[in-house]
Amino acid sequence: MSQIKIVNLQKSFGDFTAVKNSNLTINDKEFFVLLGPSGCGKTTTLRMIAGLELPTSGEIYLGDEEVGMLRASERDIAFVFQLFALYPHMNVRNNLSFPLKMQGYKKSDIKNRVEEAAKLLRIDHILNSNISSLSGGDRQRVALGRALVRRPKAFLMDEPLGTLDAEFRELMCLELKKLHLDIGATTVYVTHDQLEAMSLADRIAVMDGGEILQADEPNIIYNKPKTKFVASFIGSPGMNFFEVNEGISKDQSFVNIEGAKFDIPKQLEESKGSKNFFGIRPENLTLNNNEGLKGSVFGVEYLGSRKIITVKTSLGEIKVKTDISVNVKLNENVQVKPSNNNIIIFDGETDKSLNSEFIK
Amino acid sequence: MDTSRSYLEPSSFSKKMAAAIIIVYAVITLIPISWMVMTSFKNVDSAISYPPEVLFEPSLEGYVNLFTNRSRQSQEYLDSLPPPENWYEELVRSREMVITGPSKFLGRYSNSMIIGFGSTFASVFLGALAAYAFSRFRVPLKDDLLFFILSTRMFPPIAVAVPIFIMYRKLGLGDTHLGMIILYTVVNLSLAVWLLKGFMDEIPKEYEEAAMIDGYSRLQAFFKVVLPQAMTGIAATAIFCMIFSWNEYAFAVLLTQFNAQTAPPFIPTIIGEGGLDWPAIGAGTTLFLLPVMIFTIILRKHLLRGITFGAVRK
Numbered sequence: 001m002s003q004i005k006i007v008n009l010q011k012s013f014g015d016f017t018a019v020k021n022s023n024l025t026i027n028d029k030e031f032f033v034l035l036g037p038s039g040c041g042k043t044t045t046l047r048m049i050a051g052l053e054l055p056t057s058g059e060i061y062l063g064d065e066e067v068g069m070l071r072a073s074e075r076d077i078a079f080v081f082q083l084f085a086l087y088p089h090m091n092v093r094n095n096l097s098f099p100l101k102m103q104g105y106k107k108s109d110i111k112n113r114v115e116e117a118a119k120l121l122r123i124d125h126i127l128n129s130n131i132s133s134l135s136g137g138d139r140q141r142v143a144l145g146r147a148l149v150r151r152p153k154a155f156l157m158d159e160p161l162g163t164l165d166a167e168f169r170e171l172m173c174l175e176l177k178k179l180h181l182d183i184g185a186t187t188v189y190v191t192h193d194q195l196e197a198m199s200l201a202d203r204i205a206v207m208d209g210g211e212i213l214q215a216d217e218p219n220i221i222y223n224k225p226k227t228k229f230v231a232s233f234i235g236s237p238g239m240n241f242f243e244v245n246e247g248i249s250k251d252q253s254f255v256n257i258e259g260a261k262f263d264i265p266k267q268l269e270e271s272k273g274s275k276n277f278f279g280i281r282p283e284n285l286t287l288n289n290n291e292g293l294k295g296s297v298f299g300v301e302y303l304g305s306r307k308i309i310t311v312k313t314s315l316g317e318i319k320v321k322t323d324i325s326v327n328v329k330l331n332e333n334v335q336v337k338p339s340n341n342n343i344i345i346f347d348g349e350t351d352k353s354l355n356s357e358f359i360k
Numbered sequence: 361m362d363t364s365r366s367y368l369e370p371s372s373f374s375k376k377m378a379a380a381i382i383i384v385y386a387v388i389t390l391i392p393i394s395w396m397v398m399t400s401f402k403n404v405d406s407a408i409s410y411p412p413e414v415l416f417e418p419s420l421e422g423y424v425n426l427f428t429n430r431s432r433q434s435q436e437y438l439d440s441l442p443p444p445e446n447w448y449e450e451l452v453r454s455r456e457m458v459i460t461g462p463s464k465f466l467g468r469y470s471n472s473m474i475i476g477f478g479s480t481f482a483s484v485f486l487g488a489l490a491a492y493a494f495s496r497f498r499v500p501l502k503d504d505l506l507f508f509i510l511s512t513r514m515f516p517p518i519a520v521a522v523p524i525f526i527m528y529r530k531l532g533l534g535d536t537h538l539g540m541i542i543l544y545t546v547v548n549l550s551l552a553v554w555l556l557k558g559f560m561d562e563i564p565k566e567y568e569e570a571a572m573i574d575g576y577s578r579l580q581a582f583f584k585v586v587l588p589q590a591m592t593g594i595a596a597t598a599i600f601c602m603i604f605s606w607n608e609y610a611f612a613v614l615l616t617q618f619n620a621q622t623a624p625p626f627i628p629t630i631i632g633e634g635g636l637d638w639p640a641i642g643a644g645t646t647l648f649l650l651p652v653m654i655f656t657i658i659l660r661k662h663l664l665r666g667i668t669f670g671a672v673r674k
Contacts, residue, residue, distance in 0.1 A: 052569050072572045079573045085566035089588040099574035146574070
C-alpha cells in the first residue's frame, strides 16, 4: 500500500485540455473520491494514475517511485471498470486467477489466494460459474475480487457502482466501505454521484473543467465550500444562491436585502467588487409570516421525514427544507428567514468564498 | 381474435408462406448439387444416356476412375492375368481395362487442402492483427488506408492476372504452394480486415485495459482477451476466406501445372475414353464439396451469430 502523489499533472487531447495543472496527495490507506460532473477530467486523472493514459506533463508518484511514464502493467495497481470488464470467455475462478498467472505464482498459491479473496467477497460459491450467468452485484464482487487478489499498491475505481440499481448501490456502498476498512488499501474512486462520494470518502476532491477545486473531508466540503461550484454541486437539494449587489466589507455582520435583514458571520475578508452571492443551505432557512424575504409558495415536495418548500421571491426561487409539521398551501404568501448566520458569501468576480468566522 | 401471440410475431399464414418459399428455394439450389452427386454414382453409359436417367443402378465406377489410371487391353491379355484381387479391379476388368496406377487426384486434392487452409489461416491471422490496429490505434490516414485496402476488391482479381503471372515467374513462385497461399491471402486479406474490424470495434477496449493492468502486454492481452472474444467474427471470416480460396479457378489454371495444381483446374480435365468421364468428374466434385461443407457446418453456429452480430447493440 502506498501514498499517491500527483504534481502539476496536465493532460491535453489536441486542443482540449482535460486535466489542468493538478496537484493532489492521496494518503496511504485513504479512501479518496474524485467527484465532479461528466467531462470534468476525473476519469482522465484516474486513467493517468493507472497508466492507461500518459500525462502531457507533470509527475505521478506511487510511494516514492515516479511512475508517470510507466506502462499500466508495470505499476502494480488494480483498476475496477464501470462496466467491470470481466473476461466473458472465462469462468469466475479464471477471471480471478488471470492477474496472478502473469506474475508466475505457483498453482497452489493462486488457488489459495483466489479462494481467500472469494471468501472475503462472499463469491466462493460461484467460483465455477460463467460470467454471463451472474447478477450485477455478483459481477461487481468478481470485479473487486480480481482487483484485490493481487494485493496491489492501490485500487482505482471508475464509477464501479454506476450500472447497479439504486437499492443495490446502497448495499454495495456499505460493502465497499467495509472492505476498505478490512484491507486498508489506498483507494481512488471516481464518481459523479455526490451521495456516493459523501458516504464512502475519507476525503473528496471536487473537480470541474479539468481543475481540482477543493480536496477535503466530506463535512468540510459540505459546510465550508471554497467555491460556488463546490457549494452548488454538493447537497440535495442544492444550496440557494442570491445575488447581492453590494460590496461586503471586513467585520461586516449583516446585510439588508429587499427589506429583509440577513445576519452574516463576521467577515475576515472584503469582497473585490460590488457583486456577490449569498449561499444558504435549504436546512438553514425557515418560513414565517412576519419577517424576512417575502414570497409565495411555488411547490411543496414531501420527502418522508422532511419537506422541501420552494418559495418564489424577488430574488428567484428559494428552496427551504422544513419539518413535516409545517403546513403551507400553494401560492400562500410566506416570508423566508435564515435560522442562523451560516451564510457563505461568494465573491462575484472569483466565485471563491470569502473568509469569515464561519468559514476560515 | 387470437390474442395468444404478440403483434410483432408473424401470423401462422405468413409463417407457412415463408416456409414454402424457403423450400422452393432450397429445391432449386439443391437440384444441380443432387444431380452432380447422382452422376457420381452412375456408370459411364447411364451418365450420358438420353433421356437422362433419374432412376439408375448405382455404381462406384466414377470413384474408381477418379482415383486410378487405366489402360485398355486385349481379351487374351486379360485372360492371362491372375483373377482380380479386389472389387475395383474386377470392375475395371469388366470394362476390358487394367489399373496402371493411382491418378493425380489425391495429390491435387491435398494441394487444395494445403493452399486453402494455409491461406485462410494467414488471411485471418494477418487480418485480425490489422483490424485490431485499425480499431484501436490512431493510424495516420486511417480512413484512406481502409478504403485503399478495399479497392483491391473493386476489380476482378483476374484483371491483374498477367502482371502477377510475370511477377511470379520472375520470383519463382509460379506453381508453388507458397505462391498460391500468398496470392489467395492477398485477395482475401481486404475482406478479412474489414469484417474483423467490425467485430473488433464491438469489443470494448476496457477488456484489454483490464488485462494490461493485470500485468499483460498489449500483444498478450490481444491473444488472451481480444481474440477469444472475436471468435464469432473469426469463424465467419474464415468461412468466407476458405470458400474463396477453395473454389478459386482462374488463377489456379494460370499459375499452377504440376506441383501446386489444386483440384478445381484438375477435375474438369479428367478424360475417359471418347470424351469426358462424367461419373469421375461428378465423383471428384462431390468429394471436393465435402471439406467446405464440413468446415461450414462446424462453424455454422458462429457464422449465424457472426452475420447478425453488431446489428443490435447489447
